[in-house]
Amino acid sequence: MSIAFFATQGSFDFADIWLSIWANEEEDKYAALMTQNKSLTEAFVNTTEVTIPNVNTHFNLTILVIIAVAVILCGLTRALLFLNVTLNASQKLHNWMFDSILATGIDFFQKDSITGQIQNRFSRDVRQLDSTLPKTLYEFLQCALIVIGIALVAGFTVPWVLIILVILTVLFVRCRRYYVKTSCQIHRLIKTTLSPVKGHATSSQDGVYTIRACKAEGNMIDLYDRFQDEHTKATSLSLTSERWFAIRLDLLCAIFVVAVSLFCVAQSDGLNAGLVGLSVTYAMSLMALFQWCVRQSANVANQMVSVESVLEYIKLTPECTTGKPLPPEWPKNGVISFVWASLKYPGTEQLALKDLNFTITDKEKVGIVGRTGAGKSSLITMLFRLVESKGKILIDGEDINEIELHTLRQQIAIVPQDPVLFTRSLRGNIDPFNHYQDEDIWNALNEVQLKEEIERLGEGLNVKVAEGGSNFSVGQHQLICLARVLLLNRKIVIIDEATANVDNQTDAKIQGVIKQKFKNCTVLTIAHRLQTVMDSHRILVLDKGNATFGVPHLLLQDKDCSLLKMVEETGEMMASSLKKIAKEAYESQYERLPISDDFDNVNAENVLYKRTHQERNVTEDNEEEANEKTKLLQ
Known part of the structure; x- marks a missing residue:
């Protein structure tokens, strides 16, 4: 791709140089003819002292056509290669970011305004990678090569111009560095203020029924306006900084054009007219190209903030997926044991779950x-x-x-x-x-009683x-x-x-x-x-x-248990119904389970599954005693 860029610009510059050479040959031929005509007019005799140069117009035109074809072919090759490289890069960055987000831990999605940030990455930032950044980078590279060509031609014609060019280049670099340092921070601020706007819009759309039911439309609009105002401030600051940069670039380019023109006038006697005209023309075009080149280089740096944001998501810490492999039939039974298990969410001090056992x-x-x-x-x-x-x-x-x-x-x-x-x-x-x-899917739909409704849809x-x-x-x-x-x-x-x-x-x-x-x-x-x-x-x-x-039935006998409090808060009728359901389920479930006569050897866990013969036959008078014994075994 680099070869294509240099070949295209080299062909383009060579075409201008060839036109300049052709123009000089025609100028020399015209000067010789004028000298010959003057001699004939004054002496009325033909003199052979004047040599008329032979200009092969057909050859020059053929070379110019070949150069033009080379420019077209190299330009197309350059454009296609650049499109392919940038498109592949954008696709890979998008896919890597998508895979990274899917693989990261759940705590990443629990941050504030994360919805707006993710939307921002996959909308604005990816759009920058797909369209804006490749276009800006292409224009910058193209303009940079054109500017280099102009500087070389102008320097070849008037070597003193190179001194001014070096000074102006230093000024350009310093001005650009100062601008980019500020504008990159402004673009980060724009991205930061845009995420709440998108997140608020999404959450408002999802909760529109609740917002209308609570008549909170005015509050949500005011909140959106505040978010939008902050984003507009950052955008306005970005536009202002761009204008500041453009004015200074125009001023520096104007100084360069004036300098080239003055040197050409000062050395007009010793310079060829074709090269002088080419130098001045290039210098005039440089006024627009050079400042556009520097502005585009600054825009590339600004738009690379999007790449920086995408890379930030690509580098998210993934979940640890490694571990020992297990047979496909695992788990066979489905027994779950918690052994002093606790859970604390990242960024919090309090345990969400404490010592489960x-x-x-x-x-x-x-x-x-x-x-x-x-x-x-x-x-x-x-x-x-x-x-x-x-x-x-x-x-x-x-x-x-x-x-x-x-x-x-x-x-x-x-x-x-x-x-x-x-x-x-x-x-x-x-x-x-x-x-x-x-067939398996239809059976599953039939078991959840959805088969008839799906069939009614026709597809x-x-x-x-x-x-x-x-x-x-x-x-x-x-x-x-x-x-x-x-x-x-x-x-x-x-x-x-x-x-x-x-x-x-x-x-x-x-x-x-x-x-x-x-x-x-x-x-x-x-x-x-x-x-x-x-x-x-x-x-x-x-x-x-x-x-x-x-x-459940045994827990409801404990006056300090939270379950009993929740049941009682449902109301007297519902609480009575819930207690009845728990008691009936208790008697029904344990009546069907195997009977163990060895009550003393019953495990503290198994006692909740096996109701012993003695426990099932206790009378209402000693039921409370039996419940106390069961609690001790728990």
Whole structure:
């Protein structure tokens, strides 16, 4: 590419030089003819003392055509090579940034205004890489070579000009350095002030219904105006600094043109007219080209701030994905053990979860309850290793901190609170990696009672999911995600408040599918409605990072337990209903389990699964005593 640039400019300059040589030959020929004519006129005789130069016009024109063709070919080659190089560079930078963001830790996305920053990187910065920066860089390189050619020609004609050129170059460099140091900081300020504008616009669009319901349109507009004002101030400062730079460049270029003209006038007697004209013409064009070249070089430096921002995201610290490999059938049972496990988010002092120490056995259905901010979602964060935790978490005896991250996350299925649907076919949403047959997908849809509704749409599994899944209801979003989990058939399933935003009918439908289809799985359910988990085998009650683990019915007997307080806050009728559900589930579940007559040897964990013969036959008079004994065994 460098050769193409130099070849193009060299051909272009050679064409001008060739025209100058041709003009000098024609001038010498014309001067000889004029001398001959004058001699003939004065002496009336033909003299042979005057030699008329022979100018081969056909040869000169042929050379000029060849040079012109070379300029065209070299210019096209230069443009195509430059386009290919810059386009590939932009694509690679975009892909590296995208991969880096996907591979970085979850704490990166919890920063303030991160949504606007990411949008800024993939919109404004990538646009700079795709279009603005290549165009500016191309113009700078082209102008720089033209300026060098002009300086060489002018210096060849009037060597004294080189002295002035050196002085002006030093002034240009110093002026540019001063400007670039300021303008780069201004461009960083522009990017910093633009991110809140985009982030605010996105969040306002997402929460437009809430904004209108609360009649907060005026506040949101005022906040947007404040963000936009800050961005406009930075942009105005950038335009002002550009004008300051341009005026000084024009002044320096004018000084150079005046200097060249004065030297040419001063040495007019000893200079060839063609070279003088070429030098003055080049100097006049230099007034525009030189300042444009320096301005474009400054713009390249300013626009490289976008490359700097992209590289900043490319260098994000990735999650540690290495670990020991495990067989494909892992985990076989789905036993989860927390051994003094704690979690603290980066940048915070307080522990989100403190010293968890309990075991969830295979096929057990565990409900997770707690108030807002109690740490329910943090438990999922620990299991998926979104943030590294302290202590140990074992799945079938394997420490998840030592397992390959991709394997760990692949073997745990989750139905999220906010289901995500991508703008693609329904099949691509349920089976994005094409691992399953259409029949398996239809079976999964049938199990979540969506098959008939999908068939009614007419396109089958190829039905297009609109942006954000707007052509499906919120309940259908949850059922589609549930079908995705059924298709995966994992031993461990996490349900993150899947029914928090759906109606009671859809809630009942989802709960029925969960009970029927996940009976052979270990299921952890984060509950928004207490009635959905009161019939679980056990409940994990979280309160300010502390955990209480046990059977719902037994936990409700503890007056100090947070679960009892939450149940009572639902109202007298609902609290009575919840206690009844817990008691019936307790008696029903443990009645079916094997009987152990050796009560003294029952393990503190297994006592929650096995109700002994003696415990089942206790009378109402000594029921309180039996509950106390069970608590001691816990």
